Amino acid sequence: MHYVSAKDLTKSFGVKPLFQDLSFHISEGDKIALVARNGAGKSTLLKIVGEKEFPDSGNVWIHKDVDVAFFEQEPQLEEQSSILDNIFHHAHPTINAIKQYEAAVDSGDEAAIGQTLVQMDELGAWDFEAKVKQILGKLNIHQLQQQVSTLSGGQRKRVALARTLIDIGFEHKHVLLIMDEPTNHLDVEMVEWLEHYLNKENSTLFMVTHDRYFLDAVCTEVWELENGTLYIHKGDYANFLEKRAQREESEAASIDKARNLYRKELEWMRKQPKARTTKSKSRQDAFYEVEAKAKQQIQQQKLQLEAKMSRLGGKVAELKKVYKKFDDKIILDGFDYTFKKGDRIGIVGKNGAGKSTFINVLQGLEQPDSGKINIGDTVVFGNYSQTGLLVKEDMRVIEFVKNIAENFPLANGATLSASQFLNLFLFPPEQQYTYISKLSGGEKRRLHLLSILFRNPNFLILDEPTNDLDLPTLSVLENFLLEFGGCLIVISHDRYFMDRLVDHLFVFEGEGVIRDYPGNYSQYREWQKAQQAEAQAEKKEEKAVVAQQPEAAKAKKKLSYKEQREFEMLEKEIADLEKERATLYEKLNDSSLPYDQLQQVTVRIGEIGEAIDTKEMRWLELSESA
Template sequence: MAHLLGADGISLRIATRTLLSGVSLGLDDGDRVGVVGPNGAGKSTLLRILAGRSEADAGRVTRVGGSTLGMLDQRDEVPADTTILDLVHGTADTHEWASDARIRSVHEGLLADLDLNTQVNTLSGGQRRRVALAGLLAEDPDILLLDEPTNHLDVEGVAWLADHLAERYGRAGARGALVVVTHDRWFLDAVCTRMWEVRGDGTGEVDGYDGGYAAYILARAERSRLAAVTAEKRNNLLRKELAWLHRGAKARTSKPKFRLDAAAALIDDEPPPRDTLELTQMATRRLGKDVLDLEDVTLSLGGKVLFDDVTWRLGPGDRYGIVGVNGAGKTTLLALLAGRRTPDSGRVKRGKTIEVAQLSQEVRELDDLGHLTAVQVVERERGRIEIDGKELTAAQLTERLGFTRERAYTVVSSLSGGERRRLQLLRLLVAEPNVLLLDEPTNDLDTDTLAALEDLLDGWPGTLIVVSHDRYLLERVADRQVALLGDGRIRDLPGGVEEYLRLRRAGAGSAGASSSATASTTSSGTGPTEGGEPVTTGTEPSQADIRAAKKTISRIERRLGRIAEEEAKLHDEMAAQATDFGAVGRLDERLKELATEKEELEMAWLEAAEVAG
């Protein structure tokens, strides 16, 4: 394969921080590279250096003569009075591009809902982003650098872009290479064949991995395992050296220099630790039988009917993912559930015990707190909180979420977008809600933070509603998906996101779509309803039901394992306090509670196993 671009010994420092140090990378024809790393690690900076838009302190970037390069930056700067047509096609005549099937596909995938004669500076941020991306794809450069191209794209747009890029840069004999910075892990797996990890740990290193995101995670786990083995061997050597150095006063005055050097080398060889990040589950208020119900809700916005006589019931522990076309009302639906918007007719019935918390798409809600530090923002919500029997301060909580001491005491107005997003999450958790509404939670979060968020949500005991275009997140944390297709209904998706894409391709979002697909679901998850009562079809479980059952089995087995561990500890405590009848009585009560919970879980496991087969 022909070589297209090379970076040799690239180094860059910003203030006292090393972003890149001696980094050497190369791109050949057919390469499709995904770039990952913590927020602020330097991923976008690396792309700008490769594109020649930023200068490194040292090193050089070379490109094969005659090759073309295009870059999608996160900052869109467009001259005034520029139309969509001007930006995408320049001065080319219509017949030049309209006769090209590839360019027509770009129009259908990114510009179908836009008037090409509209001035770009009148568009929303998401629309401008799509126009800039369409212009690059129509230009068809040999080297394409994309910085967060999936931002502002819906699920359908992300799927189209993945197919387009995989075909353009991945087909046999294709000339060109792709480098993409994105937090969308499904997209990385669908498109990329190599990964670059910008470590962001102060070393300035960029690690290379073969394969997509899944292969990268496996390889990184293996590297971590080997590093742990190496660290253990090193610690054993260090303990031996230190023990030898401390033997006797006389021996300390006559230590051979090589032994002193060996101990010093072991200490100096301590590798820099990765930033630790942990999302901790706070206590969750008890949920009653009733949570949230939309009953015969109708709502119009700007003359458009978003919801037309919709009934949707949410019960304790329900976990829904919501997908839909732009403008169909996903964010408005969350506003209805949160009580920030009232319907034109019908009602939103709210349980007496619910405590709702919502993560919005924007971080502007922190603007009024811009003069406070991250720690002060958390302290305003709650100064101290007890987790696993330990009382933690606001400073300790921010540290668990990956804030260094310096960043924890940095004012909010100076934090990065990713740090603000993490701070939003922490504010939600300390409020101890039992209903979580997440609106595009993946925006501005790096892949490690997303993994921590998903780990937290895996064991979330409350009701969870997630609006996202991130298929990886939806399939990981939601038991069921529903769609808003612009026809005023909430539609159940037994087949998940793939079913949604099939519906969109078939044009199922038209006003005349069948009402039988409407997802007026009950909290029991039995499926479509008529008159508010579950409909039992008597058919075999769908693939979505089977997947949900398997998730339930996995969750129950994890909980049963924790119950077994707690029972063993309680028995040990009872043996240790055998003469304290009061303590034994309390421990015995707890054992009975665990036994009751275990019995209920085992019954639920059997029911789920029947569905899973």
């Protein structure tokens, strides 16, 4: 059945239309990725379909039996409420029962836990609660009583994503899930789990994503919004690129034909007498259509650019026995590495493992505790960080770039002007005189990235460069970096981007351990999965040995209902305590943490260790009869 039907949608901001007269259908089971340049109207179209915004003209019809779940790029949460209240925001008996149960477990109130257990049984809420647990665990969401206003940007996105996924599990059978950049601020394991979850749930999807592996894993068609027109491509991202290239080739041929006709018709127009017949008036009208076609330009998104970098000498950068820690948190433990010209290194690891500290130490922005860092005299760092563009927003785009330099030197001795360089990075001439304050979030990130590259560094450090960038911009950036002859360090969760650009990885495993893995991101993930599978197989063997007990030992009294519940609760309580301890260990890495809070964290870690020991002993006792 049709979930959504849209007819003649038009939307403008100012005098420039984003799109005109768009018509389309979304049917049950469709999995659609929407692709376009930043500022072309992707998020706006999602909001119109999700009834968060309204078109200037046209209509959107949503089937009466369809519920819409919307995950926005900038999620709206209740700032003064807890994570728990934000996630379980439905006033429904099952949702309320799970919310009360989670609150009771979080508080450790045994009486409340007992009451909520009975309520959960009566409503048959355990299956849905198990799904909720999986979502919260996989998205690393704990401390459910924490106030949302205290969360980081990444934590907020994960809370909003959990709320959306729980909503679609709770809603009626027919749900349209609209998602705007769902993979931002998720690590690779979370992204892979989300791929599996969305496929398993058999959802109907309409989403924007820059993650091409995620797109291919989840979506079955690609909709391209280009110059206000919607093009629909069945199949994966590679098929979309092929079909788009064919369309552009056909359009280029059509434009060439129109230009030839235009030259002939222009000559006729110039000779046309003032007194026009009906026939000449018709030809005149046709002339203006031909003129518009002839003056079209195909935006070329490929970039072949060999920069004339500052020469890298024989000595690039050398780190010898470098140590760095914050309190008891070890970041670098005698790290040794000598960078060579052309090194392309990806950096991966969990949040808090020290990735950002490492690149700051390398650039001299932070000092190591000990060891030597020798940087070559010719090295020019270019550091693209997540802090974003720091500039007065009442400045025009072209002025901002010209303040860096007037020209960009090429290897063949020629130069590109600031305007030409902007054009290559998808800022056409008409947009170059736009004020920075008028740019979208993605366009500002693209301008920030461009400004780093325009300074012509020979040692590039890119920290999550793909967040909020559109796919055309990513293609431009990748082509630029493939031609880049200097050193490159990339911190990113974008598997496709990393696979294309890096030759080996620094894997931050924690406690100062940094593995130098010889391969790309996908190869490392396959190796890591193989290691995890091997470890799980060993655990199964150990359990099998324990299970081989005499029949007399097995014939023990079975657990009562109360003991069975206690046994199930202990597994959860131990897991929650371990997660809390892991979170507290991450806090110890925060150098800005006040001393009194540091003491509290240390004391709490000790308390958790004792509680885990006690609960594990009780779990072992009960497990003998389970």
